[in-house]
Amino acid sequence: MSAVTEPGTGPDTGLRGRAGVPSPAAGPGGTGAQPGGRAAGLWRRRSLRFRLTAAASAVLAVALAVSAYVMIGVLGNALITTIDESIYQRARDTVSLADAGRLPDQMTSPDGTLLQVLDATGRITHATPGTDRLVPLLDGPARAAVIGAGRARFLDGKPYGIPHLLRVRVLSADHGRTVVAARPFSEVQTSLATAGHVLLIGTPLLLVLLAGASWMIIGRTLRPIAALRRGAEEITDTARSRRLPVPEARDEVHSLATTLNAMLARLEKADSRQRALVSDAAHELRSPLASIRLQLEVALGHPGGQDWQETAEGVLEDTMRLSRLAEDLLALARLDERGGRPARREPVELDRLVPQAVERYGGGVTVKVPDGPVTVAGDALDLGRVLVNLVDNALRHTCAPVRVELRAEGADAVLTVTDDGPGIPEPDRERVFDRFTRLDSARSRDEGGAGLGLAIVRETVHAHGGAVHLEDAAPGLRAVVRLPLS
Template sequence: MVRRLFPRSIRARLTAVATLIAALVFTVTSAITLTTVPDNLRGVVQARVEVAVRRAASEARTGELSPALEPPTRVHLLEVVAADGRVVASSHSVPKGLQVTSLRPPKADTLYTAERTVYRSPDEAEGHYLIMALTVRTPHGPVTVYGASSLAEVDRALIWVYLLVFVGTPLVLVSVAGIAWVTVGSALRPVERIRTEMAEITGQDLSRRVPVPDTGDEITDLATTTNDTLDRLERSAETQRRFVADASHELRSPISALRAQLEVATAYPDETDWKVTGERALAAADRLTGIIEELLMLARLDAGAVPERRVVDLAHVAQEQVRRREGSPVPIVPNLCAAAPVFGSTLQLDRLLTNLLDNATRHAAGRIDLEVAVEGDKVVVTVTDDGEGIPPQDRERVFERFTRLESARVKDKEGSGLGLPLSREIAAAHGGSLTIADHSPGARFVAVLPLYGPP
């Protein structure tokens, strides 16, 4: 099992990442500080002493050296010593215990630098000095110019630098980790509330919704999308429950009728006309088969199943429908274009026309008009009957599954209420639509599908 480099918790991961980034930044910054700041601080002191030493050396070369030297600010000692050890010139104040003559430059006109620590009495602090020496030739012989400046301010500054680097950096990293932990926790708190609410939502109660924070950020969008999904899920679950209930009811009727017929025939075999009973049983079985086939096709459409598709000539399919219905009590008057190619399933498109024509046959009074036309990049199929029509307030309701208007129940007690919903689902699956247009008398169903190929 491979060990995880980071913890599973998002809060812990983000805290770790923020701390690591901060540690990297502070490490690089500290390294740069420790390599540059000490040299820069000493460089300032060294430049100050060097200027004083070279100025005194220049005066000694020209013989203009004064016995009493005035060192610049923060240069604590300036002294000129002859080759025999005699002090030729010196500043007024000399740091106690500081011996500079121990630094003997081996070459003339070359500046030498050293550091000295002066140990005083236990009651006094030790002194840390930067000493520079330069030997030059003068009219009276070679002399050595000494300059010294205290490094106490540099040492104090370096102490603060070391404290900031070695003590401040860990404290800052701990602070960064704490701030990241609290901030991420605060940001993820709405997510935890959403998770808790989602864990309590069950299939039996889909009415609950997750809380939507008013922060206006991505978590607000997540909560809003989650609630929208729950809305759709609730509607889908309600539709499914209603669908199952209606399907159970519709299937129960023919099964009950079939069972009653068979029970009567079995109870009174000698008085039963078995031919008639068989025909009625077959009719009930055919009705069950039709309902099951429509339910199966609806289930496949709901699941997004894509059957084998090819180019289908709707005009030819409509012509076959008219041919199969020759001799029907209600004649079909076709008005078909030469060709109306669409890309789709032959079985489903044939079922669409079958359902529309069956519905029109049940309600027509004298005739049915079937028209297939190409309009621009669309194929328009129109089925019109001359029956009682459909009220405007019911024109969408008839496309709900298992919905049957009162007039339909009176004319056809064997219907299932699935034909029109299935036809609309087929049209939608082929990128089209099925609607009811205004027409009087009767009803007019209009199916619009995309034309295959150029218009």
Template sequence: MVDLLRRLRGLPRRLPVELRRLLPRSVRARATFAATAVVTLALGGSSVALLAVLHANLLRTAQQAAVEQATKVVETAAVEHLPSILALHGGTSVWVVDAQGKLVAATPDLLARPAVPAPAVPAPAVPAPDVPGPIAPGVAQHPFPRPAGERPWAVGARLQGHEERMVTMSVTGPDGPLTVHANASLREVDAAGDTTGTALAVGVPGLAVLVAAVTWRVTGRALRPVEAIRAEVAEITGHDLHRRVPVPRTGDEVARLAVTVNATLDRLEDAGLRQRRFIADASHELRSPIAVLRTQLEVALAHPDPELWPELLADALEDTVRLQDLAADLLLLARLDAADPVAVELLDLDAVFAAALAARAADRVPIAAQLAHGAVVLGNRTWLTRLLTNLVDNAQRFAAGRVEVELAVRDGLVVLEVRDDGPGIPADDRERVFERFTRLDDARSRELGGAGLGLAIARDLAGHHGGTLTVEPAPVGARLVARLPRADQAEGAVG
């Protein structure tokens, strides 16, 4: 069925335009056409085979009946005189002639017909087949079908237009040499074939029509939920992502399709909300430093005092750097959201993180590092360095006087922990801190230059390397833990 549907799908490309219009185009019509064609071909072939087998069996039965009746007469003629009327049963006509072709005995159905003498058939000198009963020594028996067009003894070879099968045997007994003819009519064979053929001629088209009607109805009922899903999706726009398609209770492939479509709509709605929130937050974050920078430039123009310029230029430079960092963070987030491919390599995080931390020796809050050997991952050097930098920047922003960095290998994972001795992160905010532009202490974060993107970027970087980033309980301060797969488990993890 599947192969037939595929051939029907590809057939229109190989046919002229006029014929393409005649082929079914909908799934429902193609399924109905394919099912009906398969059933029709199967029933047609089975009908032909059935008629052939039935005809062969009936012919064999008629032939066997003629042989049995002739054998009975031969067995009787071999030991005694034959009566003029042969009392046989089974519907087979039997007549016996002597060496001169004179009729010796016949079944009652032949006695009422005018007899036509038949030429004597000499008995071949071959061993007789296995015929039960006493056979006179030296008697030869030979059954053979009548040649085409030959008429049997008595009334001709066709009774009311029906073919016959004749068997001839020879025997020598008390009545002398005799020839036994047994003629089996194929009237019943023809009648059975005609009846069966008529029944099949009516039944096969009827079954084909029934299959077409059932397939059309069942396919329509099966595709009705798909049409409902299509209609609902067609009405959903960018402002209606909260709508969902109906999920049928059948639990079949259509129901799973509806669940998948709803899950896709969930992701689209979430992405749309995040995009709108991201645009609003980015606009807000960009508006503040731009407004401050404009104010500083306007003040410098309004007071052309060279003594004020160094301070104004320093403030303007600070806001420009802040704008530059924010723009870089926004571009990185856009790249992470787009899942653009990046170059990856085998990295020993011991060496990568040691070099990154050595460049921060003059930071306001000192960093105590404990880096383990063998922390090899498959990733991007710039992104993993940015992951560490964001975590350390966040810890130094809130630390009182100590930041600890620990790199270890546990349970087949590379684990990076960054701890500080600051106020810590409340349990209710341990997931919210990873949202973009989120600040738990907004005034302090703005003063220290944070835009609320560091931890969001860090989590996305860990996720793109097949890892995770979470906030975990700590006795003092905050404890952020990033877990990355080792190199032997990370192939294909970076997206």
């Protein structure tokens, strides 16, 4: 007696889907990949020109097919309407003749319309040549149905010896008579078949022509993008100043090329700035390192006659220069990293911050602040560093105390730092805000900085939405900082 196994519970059912035994639904290799996924991947790997052309051709094919279908339908309806009007007119003329008693014994129809005139008993009294004179095209109930519908209908002519499909219309006349008018539908069928053959052959040819035109037009449209790609390949480390070609047409590709060129200009500027920073930093680091090395070599070479206290003081001074340079570089790096934004935005009371920042200078700095609060939004530490850098720079060139003044002017807080030193020539007043820029007088002084103080001031002020400039104080120089009030 054989065991009865229910569907889905056979011996191999539990093996399907287990490790090592691919399921029937799984794709090649048992990975479960579906053909649709492979087709999508193949489509994505095609070129943009091919995909655009294929998509445009598919849309054109659908549009042409729908247009052909609609055209055949409209043409068929128009031809049927024409035949219906023709047979209706012929039937009306025949009814008029019958009512007037002027029907000829031998009826003729120049346009090929078949006519039958039936009396009240259904007997054919008059008929055109080619029409059966004994059997009506429609029996009594059918004639009544056509008359009630008020429109023509189709009729197979083969049972009546007419090898065509007919379009039949029936009208009533006086004395219970009826007029049956029919016309072969073969001419319409021939016209529709001819139009269908033309569309069947012409539509694919038109589709191929349009696809070829789309391929060429899309290729010409994508040519500027190919030029952009070639231009991008030519930009290397040794040709950073090159730019991508910009097409003449004011289209999306033109906007893309312009945007990319602007990006390249910013990158080139940032790269040049970074290279200059590294070069200048290396130059500034070399001097104190060389001084430290020289002092230590001399001290170690002549330990007996060396004043170690003096050597230690010299090494400490150079180390402090290195420490200040490292702090300035770190501050600039943080400003660059934040992308021109302050580290935090919180209310900062400048009327309190300014006296606290210059308190350490004692009598070397005089301060004038308003009685009311002057509050801006930003980072207190960064703004304090701005003031300290300006005061340090002024103290290196002044003889009298440096004057620091704070006031509110319109929608801005105005901070000025004034000294009575030799000042800076007007052509150089903007240049001194660049990194590692020092005038000759500053370079000759031992206490001169590395040329980063004013650069930190400008970038910090710009990050807080303000502006800074230098102006003549007659005598001396005045640094003016404007920050928007919160």
